Amino acid sequence: xxxxxxxxxxxxxxxxxxxxxxxxxxxxxxxxxxxxxxxxxxxxxxxxxxxxxxxxxxxxxxxxxxxxxxxxxxxxxxxxxxxxxxxxxxxxxxxxxxxxxxxxxxxxxxxxxxxxxxxxxxxxxxxxxxxxxxxxxxxxxxxxxxxxxxxxxxxxxxxxxxxxxxxxxxxxxxxxxxxxxxxxxxxxxxxxxxxxxxxxxxxxxxxxxxxxxxxxxxxxxxxxxxxxxxxxxxxxxxxxxxxxxxxxxxxxxxxxxxxxxxxxxxxxxxxxxxxxxxxxxxxxxxxxxxxxxxxxxxxxxxxxxxxxxxxxxxxxxxxxxxxxxxxxxxxxxxxxxxxxxxxxxxxxxxxxxxxxxxxxxxxxxxxxxxxxxxxxxxxxxxxxxxxxxxxxxxxxxxxxxxxxxxxxxxxxxxxxx
Numbered sequence: 481x482x483x484x485x486x487x488x489x490x491x492x493x494x495x496x497x498x499x500x501x502x503x504x505x506x507x508x509x510x511x512x513x514x515x516x517x518x519x520x521x522x523x524x525x526x527x528x529x530x531x532x533x534x535x536x537x538x539x540x541x542x543x544x545x546x547x548x549x550x551x552x553x554x555x556x557x558x559x560x561x562x563x564x565x566x567x568x569x570x571x572x573x574x575x576x577x578x579x580x581x582x583x584x585x586x587x588x589x590x591x592x593x594x595x596x597x598x599x600x601x602x603x604x605x606x607x608x609x610x611x612x613x614x615x616x617x618x619x620x621x622x623x624x625x626x627x628x629x630x631x632x633x634x635x636x637x638x639x640x641x642x643x644x645x646x647x648x649x650x651x652x653x654x655x656x657x658x659x660x661x662x663x664x665x666x667x668x669x670x671x672x673x674x675x676x677x678x679x680x681x682x683x684x685x686x687x688x689x690x691x692x693x694x695x696x697x698x699x700x701x702x703x704x705x706x707x708x709x710x711x712x713x714x715x716x717x718x719x720x721x722x723x724x725x726x727x728x729x730x731x732x733x734x735x736x737x738x739x740x741x742x743x744x745x746x747x748x749x750x751x752x753x754x755x756x757x758x759x760x761x762x763x764x765x766x767x768x769x770x771x772x773x774x775x776x777x778x779x780x781x782x783x784x785x786x787x788x789x790x791x792x793x794x795x796x797x798x799x800x801x802x803x804x805x806x807x808x809x810x811x812x813x814x815x816x817x818x819x820x821x822x823x824x825x826x827x828x829x830x831x832x833x834x835x836x837x838x839x840x841x842x843x844x845x846x847x848x849x850x851x852x853x854x855x856x857x858x859x860x861x862x863x864x865x866x867x868x869x870x871x872x873x874x875x876x877x878x879x880x881x882x883x884x885x886x887x888x889x890x891x892x893x894x895x896x897x
Contacts, residue, residue, distance in 0.1 A: 507617070538563075545774065556695040561651065641858045658689045659866070687759075722746065837874075
C-alpha cells in the first residue's frame with residue numbers, strides 16, 4: 481500500500497528531530513556539491529550567446545529590443561545573468577555593437593571582459609540552483625510524508641543533471657525555481673477555504689511566479705493553463721453558473737451558487753490572470769506587440785521545438801530512447817513513478833494531494849505529447865517532470881510496501897532463522 485499524503489509542513493520538519501537531522505544533512509551536502517570548485521567553473525556550449533544577450537539590457541539606448549540579443553528567448557533569465565556579470569565592475573559597453581540573433585564576432589567584443597568576470601557571470605546560476613533546491617524540498621514536504629519527502633529531497637540534492645544545470649549559464653534553473661514556488665502556492669490555494677482572502681492571496685502568488693517563469697522561458701506557458709484548470713475545477717459550480725449567465729442559457733433545474741461565490745470566483749480569476757499578464761509583459765516593455773514579435777522570431781529559428789503537434793509514435797520513440805540510453809537513476813525514477821501512477825489510478829478513494837500529483841503527471845504527459853522537448857531535453861524535463869519525481873516518492877513512503885517490509889519484525893525474525 482502506498483501512503484496517503486499529508487500536507488502539514490511543520491509537523492514533518494520542526495516536530496521531528498529525525499527528519500530535521502536527515503534533511504539538514506541532505507541540504508548541507510546538496511549545497512556543498514553545488515558550490516564545490518565554484519571558481520573553477522568555466523563557460524560551456526552557447527554561453528557566448530546567453531551572456532552578451534543579458535548584458536545588452538544594461539547598456540541603453542537600444543538599437544533593438546534586448547530580448548532579440550539572444551535566441552529571442554524571454555528576457556528575465558538573461559537579465560539575471562547579465563546582472564551577475566555587471567557585479568564584476570567590468571566595462572561591457574562594447575556589447576552595444578552586437579547584432580540581434582547573430583552570434584559570430586561576440587568573442588571579440590566582450591570575450592576578454594567575460595573571462596575576467598567569469599565567477600560573477602556564473603553566480604546567478606549557483607544562487608538559483610540553491611534556491612530551486614530549497615523550493616523543491618518545501619514542495620516535497622508539503623505534499624508528501626516525511627520518508628517520501630526525504631527521498632525526493634535527496635534526488636534533487638544529488639541528481640547529476642540538476643547539479644550541471646545549477647552551474648551552466650542557462651536560464652532553465654531560474655524557471656525551475658519559479659515553477660516550484662508556483663506549484664507550492666497553487667497547492668496552498670487549492671487547499672484554502674473557498675471565499676477567503678487567503679485563497680485569493682495564494683492564487684495570485686501562483687500566477688505571479690508562473691508569470692515570472694513565462695518571462696524566463698517560453699515553455700512555461702503550459703503551467704499557467706494548469707493553474708487555470710486547477711482553479712476552475714475547484715470552483716466548478718461557480719464556473720458553470722458564470723458561463724450559463726454569460727451565454728444566457730439559464731437552466732432552472734441547475735442549482736446556482738450564491739452570488740457572493742460567483743463574485744469571489746470572478747475576482748480571484750480576473751486578478752490572477754491580470755497578475756500573470758502584468759508579470760510577463762513587465763519584461764516586454766509592457767507591449768503585447770513586442771511579446772508576440774519576439775515569440776515569432778523565436779519560432780522562426782526554433783520551429784522543431786516550438787511547434788505543437790500530437791504524435792504518439794514520436795512519444796513512444798522518446799520513451800524507448802530514454803529507457804535504452806537513460807542512466808540507472810533515471811530508470812529507477814521512471815519505474816517508481818509508473819508503479820505509483822498505476823496504483824493511484826485504480827485507487828477508489830484518492831486524497832486531494834494524490835489527485836494533485838496525478839494532475840501534475842497528466843500535465844507532463846500532455847506536454848510530452850505536444851512538445852517533444854518535454855521528454856527529449858533534460859533541462860525541460862526537470863520542470864515538467866516534477867510530478868513524476870514527487871509521485872515516485874510515494875513508493876518509499878511511510879505506508880508503502882517497501883517501508884512496511886522493513887517495519888515487519890515477524891518477517892525479519894523469520895528471515896533471520
